[in-house]
Amino acid sequence: QVQLKESGPGLVQPSQTLSxxxxxxxxxxxxxxxxxxxQFTGKGLEWMGVIWTGGSTDYNxxxxxxxSISRDTSKSQVFLKMNSLQTEDIATYYCVRDQYYYSGDFDxxxxxVMVTVSS
Amino acid sequence: xxxxxxxxxxLAVSAGETVTINCKSSQSLFWSxxxxxxxxxxxxxxxxxxxxxxYYASTRQSGxxxxxxxxxxxxxxxxxxSGVQAEDLAVYYCQHxxxxxxxxxxxxxxxxxx
Numbered sequence: 498q499v500q501l502k503e504s505g506p507g508l509v510q511p512s513q514t515l516s517x518x519x520x521x522x523x524x525x526x527x528x529x530x531x532x533x534x535x536q537f538t539g540k541g542l543e544w545m546g547v548i549w550t551g552g553s554t555d556y557n558x559x560x561x562x563x564x565s566i567s568r569d570t571s572k573s574q575v576f577l578k579m580n581s582l583q584t585e586d587i588a589t590y591y592c593v594r595d596q597y598y599y600s601g602d603f604d605x606x607x608x609x610v611m612v613t614v615s616s
Numbered sequence: 617x618x619x620x621x622x623x624x625x626x627l628a629v630s631a632g633e634t635v636t637i638n639c640k641s642s643q644s645l646f647w648s649x650x651x652x653x654x655x656x657x658x659x660x661x662x663x664x665x666x667x668x669x670x671y672y673a674s675t676r677q678s679g680x681x682x683x684x685x686x687x688x689x690x691x692x693x694x695x696x697x698s699g700v701q702a703e704d705l706a707v708y709y710c711q712h713x714x715x716x717x718x719x720x721x722x723x724x725x726x727x728x729x730x
Contacts, residue, residue, distance in 0.1 A: 532719075542666070542709060542721040557718040591665060601713030602656040604677065606665035 499523035501531070501592045501607035508613050509582050515612060519575040519592030526550070526568055530595040531575045532603065533566065535588040543588075548575055550598075582614045618642050618712050622722030628730040629700050637695040637725045639710035644690045645673070647714065654714035657686055657695045660724075661706045670695065671713070697727075705729060 505517035519531060526548075533545040546556035548566045556564050565578045575592060589609040596604035619642040629635050645654045653673035658666040668677045670686035673693055685696040697704055710722040 540660075540707060540724055542711075542724075544717075544719040544721070547717075555717055559718075596668070596671065599715075600671070601654065601715070601719055602668060602671040602711070603658075603666075604668050606667075609665055 499594070499605045501594060501605055503590060503592055503607045503610040505590075505610055505612075507611055508615060510616050511583060511614055513582055514578060514580040515582050515586070515590075517577040517590055517592075517610060517612075519577070519607060521573045521575070521592075521594070524594070526570045526573060526575065530599065531568070532593050532595070533575075533577050534591045534593055534603070534606075536591065536609070537588045545577070545579075545590075584614050586612065587614050588612060617718055618645075618714065618716060618720050620710055620712060620720050620722040622710055622725050624725060625723065626726040626728060628728045630730045631700060631702055633700050634696065634698045635700055635727065637697075637708050637710075637727075639688075639693045639695070639722050641691045641693075641712055643716075645693075645712050645714045646690050653689050653693070654712055655686075655688070655693045656711045656713050657684075658709045658711065659704075659706045660709065666709060669708075700727070702729070 500522045532547040554566050568575045589611045591609045592607045593603040594605045621640045623638045655673040657670040660666040674686040683698045687694050707724045707726045709724050
């Protein structure tokens with residue numbers, strides 16, 4: 498069955514880099530796009546970026562200068578790196594899958610990983 | 617960016633009532649090439665990840681009860697829940713999935729028991 502699971506540190510110091518891994522199963526990264534979406538404490542949702550099936554990426558312009566998404570297809574893993582973290586980045590981070598080829602609606606979500614920024 | 621505006625922000629209902637949640641986009645989500653509106657609805661229960669309910673404005677995801685009905689076109693969309701059940705108490709979000717990044721979400725509508 499399809500699964501996505503995020504992993505990474507729950508606590509990051511201010512100005513440091515967040516590194517998260519999304520491990521997927523039940524589908525191939527060369528067949529489905531994987532996105533990162535975050536949810537702030539006040540519950541708002543923000544689309545962060547995507548790695549397309551061909552390996553190219555697109556980012557939310559609000560985060561583009563700080564964000565990098567990559568993958569290892571052999572390990573079925575997608576990686577998120579975001580630098581210069583501040584308290585405004587406190588959120589639950591989800592990796593999600595496009596339902597269909599470039600459909601943009603997300604049929605499977607990971608469980609999420611809560612990230613706190615604090616010294 | 618396409619701005620998604622949801623209303624109301626919260627709604628108190630009794631079991632069995634019919635409720636309507638509204639979502640308005642700052643630009644049309646209709647693409648003439650496919651004749652589809654690129655609008656999705658999600659349900660999020662406490663402690664859970666969002667769950668896809670509706671896509672292309674009115675297509676129910678597999679397994680979603682038929683009391684959830686999506687409608688609308690262009691810039692104005694509605695999620696109707698006919699005969700609310702206790703298990704439907706959650707936060708509902710709309711999201712555009714039009715071919716215009718970034719994808720954006722509404723702020724959410726919290727459905728509570730009266």
